[in-house]
Amino acid sequence: MIKHVIFDLDGTLLDTMSDMLLALNLTAKRVLKKRRVHRFKKSDGVFLYGNGQNVLVSRALDELGVKDSSIKEEFRKTFYQIYEEKSNTLTKPYPYVIDTLLELKRRGINCFILSNKPIKILSRAVNKYFSDSLILDFVGYTGEEHKKPDPLCFLPLKEKYSLKEEECLYVGDSLVDYIFANNTNMHLCMVMYGYESKQNLDALDNTFFIHRMNALTKVIDYIDSFVRAK
Numbered sequence: 001m002i003k004h005v006i007f008d009l010d011g012t013l014l015d016t017m018s019d020m021l022l023a024l025n026l027t028a029k030r031v032l033k034k035r036r037v038h039r040f041k042k043s044d045g046v047f048l049y050g051n052g053q054n055v056l057v058s059r060a061l062d063e064l065g066v067k068d069s070s071i072k073e074e075f076r077k078t079f080y081q082i083y084e085e086k087s088n089t090l091t092k093p094y095p096y097v098i099d100t101l102l103e104l105k106r107r108g109i110n111c112f113i114l115s116n117k118p119i120k121i122l123s124r125a126v127n128k129y130f131s132d133s134l135i136l137d138f139v140g141y142t143g144e145e146h147k148k149p150d151p152l153c154f155l156p157l158k159e160k161y162s163l164k165e166e167e168c169l170y171v172g173d174s175l176v177d178y179i180f181a182n183n184t185n186m187h188l189c190m191v192m193y194g195y196e197s198k199q200n201l202d203a204l205d206n207t208f209f210i211h212r213m214n215a216l217t218k219v220i221d222y223i224d225s226f227v228r229a230k
Contacts, residue, residue, distance in 0.1 A: 002220045008172035009115040011194030013097050018090035023083035024060050031075045037064055087121045088128050096214035101134040113138035116147045149179035189219050
């Protein structure tokens with residue numbers, strides 16, 4: 001039986017891409033100054049998003065053709081500063097997310113967030129978009145902990161709440177989420193509206209897929225019915 005649902009954040013619960021792109025473009029303008037540079041837009045999101053913001057910035061620097069290590073370091077520092085300031089400017093929950101969280105609460109299912117997002121930015125996002133009653137707890141990245149897809153990043157939640165993997169459903173949108181869920185032996189549901197390419201998602205197996213968040217309850221019902229039938 002599913003007693004706990006653990007969510008990824010970016011591309012799963014919240015559409016954060018617009019704020020990421022805003023921060024990248026403001027950073028490029030500030031750091032590269034008068035150089036004519038590529039302006040990042042929504043269509044760039046698939047190749048930019050990866051395992052955390054370090055990957056995003058690295059891919060953006062490659063796209064911009066920045067080679068100088070000192071400029072790269074300045075770009076990274078500036079991006080993190082600007083994104084921290086702008087992180088909740090254009091971000092918004094995906095459709096049906098809040099309604100689904102309310103339904104899970106009604107069913108007595110605990111909801112958590114496990115993200116590679118820096119903990120300070122993650123904390124601000126959770127406090128703005130989700131009440132304590134909807135998200136029981138969350139884990140982000142401080143620069144020291146393990147990150148997805150390393151299964152060890154699950155330990156803080158597992159130990160604090162005595163979670164059993166077979167009672168957990170992980171919900172994400174990326175290949176990193178897929179690998180993480182398989183590494184932890186949790187049930188897995190992937191959303192099809194996130195930032196991963198549809199071609200990559202189509203190649204995955206042993207996975208539930210949903211096109212809208214409110215279909216998550218049907219996935220939970222199916223898993224529970226299968227468990228009861230054993």
